[in-house]
Amino acid sequence: MNKSDILKYLNDISGEVKELSLRIWNNPETSGNEKESSNLFRNILKSYGFEIKEIDGMENAFIGEYGNGSPVIAVLGEYDALPGLSQTLDIKHNPVKINGPGHGCGHNLLGSAALGSVLAIKKYLEETKTSGTIRFYGCPEEETLVGKVKMIKAGAFEGSDIALSWHPMNANVALDKAYLANNSIKFKFHGISAHASQSPESGRSALDAVELMNVGANYLREHVIDSARIHYTITNAGGAPNIVPKEAESWYFVRAPYRKDVEEITERLFKIAKGAAMMTETTVEYEVLGGCYEKLPNNVLFDLTYKNMVEIGSPSYTEEELKFAKDIQESLDPKLVEAEIKKYIDSDEKVFLHQGVLEKEKASSVVVSGSSDSGDVSWLMPMNLFLTATWPLGVPAHSWQATSSSGSSLGFKGMFYAAEIFSGIMYDLLNDPKLVEAAKDEFNKRTESRKYVSPLK
Ligand SMILES: [Zn+2]
Structure with a gap:
């Protein structure tokens, strides 16, 4: 089994991954209330032979682990929704429930892509008897920026060597610096x-x-x-x-x-x-x-992420999907859309979806002006971060347009691309111990004089 076999297997199980993300999208649970969502993940992982470890004092957090020995790779999954962002799959504002919750940050895709990739790598570890452990981290309460901070306090990240993360967005970008x-x-x-x-x-x-x-x-x-x-x-x-x-x-x-x-x-x-x-x-x-914390850069993982994003290649779209993207984009402030497109594309043409991968040199100018508790994990071990286009260009996070797109085929395509990227990165890490060492060496140098201190008392 090589990298392309893993991607083929991922494609075979894509129906199950899509089904999971849709179920979570249809039942949005806000931070701290992700009971059913976390159980959906637990059950799938259990059925694939993962061992489930619970986290003390956190009902909706858990770890699904498979494999033996090192490296121990942690893949971060989230599944919480946002209050007030309820929305049907529509091109105009049309909430399922007025002021109800919705997946306006695409975490239904975030967790599901992470899950798909660990299932694919599990198959690889099982068939090839390669040394290595994969951990799916079920992380609740991201939108209130405390879930992973609490999990760290509870010792949940001990024993992991490298963390992998992504976020749904409106472009395909490998990021090094991120989060305020x-x-x-x-x-x-x-x-x-x-x-x-x-x-x-x-x-x-x-x-x-x-x-x-x-x-x-x-x-x-x-x-x-x-x-x-x-x-x-x-x-x-x-x-x-x-x-x-x-x-x-x-x-x-x-x-x-x-x-x-x-x-x-x-x-x-x-x-x-x-x-x-x-x-x-x-x-x-x-x-x-x-x-x-802000995300601590790691050039080794940044390079590896970018390489896999380019190698695998971003999704292509149907006429229908482009039309949906155009209609969604037209519901936004044109000035905002124009400014957003300029960040990624050197052209005055109207572009509805980001295709390809943003050049490495330009990635450093992409500012992620939000915060995330994933930043804290990057201070415990080397961590990567990438974005994929799950929403039309210009769609901001925490909007009804993002909720709508996160339940559409655009969202699912960006999600599968993310699952493929994760799988590619894990395949490389499992087959090249030098990469793991190099990422760790860089992490050790960067944290020599500054260690992580929990913001929580
Ligand atoms: Zn988010």
């Missing part, structure tokens, strides 16, 4: 309530503190790096206007390209919170809900 590091923090202010008209002098407003903290944070913006992002909401602003609010709360995200910048800005935000509390004679507590 992030912290998610709640600030709870405590004051003294009083009648706001009869005895305001005896009250101390927790809401005043929240507002003053926001003013401070807005002045801070000028004095942080341009690429940092600070966003907040007020999650508790008190009750009636005639009562001085005793309790008030705000929720902040701090993001930046590097974890160290996020940590520095967070420390300054803590000072602002303390200052606001001092000004208003209230007290403040912080609750760090989560945090994650």
